Amino acid sequence: MRAALPALKASSSSKQWLARQARDPFVRARAGEDSASTTAKTPKTYRARSSFKLDELARKHPAILSGRAVVDLGAAPGGWSQVAERAIRHRHGVVVAVDLLPIEPMPGVEVVTGDFFAPDVRSRVEQLLAAGDRYDRTTADVVLSDMMAAMSGNRVRDVQASLDLVEAATEFAHLVLRPADGDYYAGGSLVMKYFHHPDLVEFKKTQLDPCFAKVVTDKPKASRAESSEAYFVCLGYKGRAGGSV
Ligand SMILES: C[S@@+](CC[C@H](N)C(=O)[O-])C[C@H]1O[C@@H](n2cnc3c(N)ncnc32)[C@H](O)[C@@H]1O
DSSP: OOOOOOOOOOOHHHHHHHHHHHHOHHHHHHBTSOOTTOOTTSOSBOSOTTHHHHHHHHHHSGGGGOSSEEEEESOTTOHHHHHHHHHHGGGTOEEEEEESSOOOOBTTEEEEESOTTSHHHHHHHHHHHHHTSTTOOOOBSEEEEOOOOOOOSOHHHHHHHHHHHHHHHHHHHHHHBOOOBTTTBOOOEEEEEEEOOTHHHHHIIIIIGGGEEEEEEEOOTTSOTTSOEEEEEEEEEOOSTTSOO
């Protein structure tokens, strides 16, 4: 007979985490238990608490989700993809969701499992964008990146990993974002998570500001106050600084 397992005692840090989850209006709203953080426009169930971050950013900056082709980098478990899919559904658009981790299928969302740095993952994303486009275009109207590297505990390495993701997501946006077409179409948007770091002031000035009509930083209410996380919201892609797209 199997020996009985000793009763597990919650550590004080896990007790604190459970208490914080129980108090968090966004955790309750995600599961449809609380209307405090939902509006008529925000449905009551989401896969992830993080959905409310994109939901708020898109309400403040409606241009973010005004197109029909969205690439969601670091998409698992799919909370942001749900918000994006609901926003573009009436335009018969496509959301391509990329993550190292598998994502449960959802209607209107094409899942690509793998590292977005890998060339085969990038070409799969382009194939899916072309398949969803009447003219076979491999461009996206929106690139979202809520990517976060797994923490190693080594602060220097973790900070570097998060800076690398910001740079790589920006490079990816240059490859797939639709630039403005004269006065006819505004260019695409990039929404990207970052963690505060002094180097990012210069990064915004030299790598983002020249390439978009407008770049703002924003920290939605659902982003925990104790986290240094915030988002770059970049609207109206103009192409790479210097002109070559
Ligand atoms: C905070 S979670 C994203 C939550 C998601 N936005 C949602 O609403 O459900 C960050 C994700 O980034 C993913 N990630 C980190 N590095 C990645 C990479 N190189 N390629 C693809 N996904 C990556 C992680 O696997 C993780 O699932």
